[in-house]
Amino acid sequence: MAADKIGIIVLAAGSSQRFGADKRKALMDNGMALLDATLASIPDSISRRILVLKESDRDIADAHSSWQICPAENPEAGMANSLASGIAMASDWDGALIALADMPHTTPQTYTDLQNALADHDIVIPCFNGKRGNPVGFRQHFFSEIRKLEGDQGAKSLLKKYEGKCFELETADEGIIRDVDTPDRL
Numbered sequence: 001m002a003a004d005k006i007g008i009i010v011l012a013a014g015s016s017q018r019f020g021a022d023k024r025k026a027l028m029d030n031g032m033a034l035l036d037a038t039l040a041s042i043p044d045s046i047s048r049r050i051l052v053l054k055e056s057d058r059d060i061a062d063a064h065s066s067w068q069i070c071p072a073e074n075p076e077a078g079m080a081n082s083l084a085s086g087i088a089m090a091s092d093w094d095g096a097l098i099a100l101a102d103m104p105h106t107t108p109q110t111y112t113d114l115q116n117a118l119a120d121h122d123i124v125i126p127c128f129n130g131k132r133g134n135p136v137g138f139r140q141h142f143f144s145e146i147r148k149l150e151g152d153q154g155a156k157s158l159l160k161k162y163e164g165k166c167f168e169l170e171t172a173d174e175g176i177i178r179d180v181d182t183p184d185r186l
Contacts, residue, residue, distance in 0.1 A: 001139070003119045005094035007048025008111070008135070009086035010039065011079060011154075012060070012101035013072035018181045024060065024101055026183065034180055037104035039064065041175075043112055048093055052086040078152035087146045095119075096143075098155065099135035105175030106135070113169060121167035123159065126176040132168070133176030 012024055012035055019026070024035035032040065042049070051067040053060055054075055061069045070089045072082040083098060090096050095118045097111065110126060117124045118137035126133050136155065138146065142162075146155055159166060179185070 001094045001119045003045075003115050004047065006046070006096065006115050006118050006137070007050065007090060007093045008042060008046050008097040008099055008115075009050045009052060009070075009083070009090060010042075010067075010099045010101055011052050011082050011086065013052050013054045013057075013075035013082040014079065014101070019183060021183075023180060023183075026180075028104065032104075034104055035060065035101050036063075038099070038101055038106075039067070041104060041106055041108055041111070042099070043108040045112055046097070046115055048090070050086050050089050052082045078150065079154045080149035080151050083154055084147045084149055087143050091140075091143065093140060095137055095139045097135040097137045100179060102180045103134055103175065103178065104180065105178045107173045107175055110171050110173040110176060111135070113171065117167060117169050122165040123162055124167050124169055125159065126171050126173070127168045128171055128174050128177050131177055134179075135176075 026034050049067045050070050052070045052072050055071045070086050072085045074081045114137050122139050124137035
């Protein structure tokens, strides 16, 4: 499988309930909005790109016109619904990295390493000091099951179901476990 046929889906249709405001637009110490910082860390080597947003996010969609925008179907029902919407748009890809909009500290090299590892493995999960993080990569033959997921757990049930097919990519990138759920984590 060629790495250039592996893309990325960034899930950005959440409600930010724990944050208390739209965290995608919250400014980080470097002056960038959280979502912008996350997207900026994704290297150009990943040319297939889907950004999953709420239907009402026209301003965000307009600001990221270089991305293929996917309006999430029923994002209020949980992350799995947003993921299913994004995966449906990636049906011609060989694989997809599933990234979260609130993880701006992941390094570009980690994305590249995951993309390359997914070319050789069915499911790829980054690990930092033995702790699993995000983004997680899935080959295309899992897409039909991903489209059927429901709730707010994303693809965790598939990781458990296919534990034997998971390749853990050890990385020195602490950013894979650093999400921003509250303002103090910016």
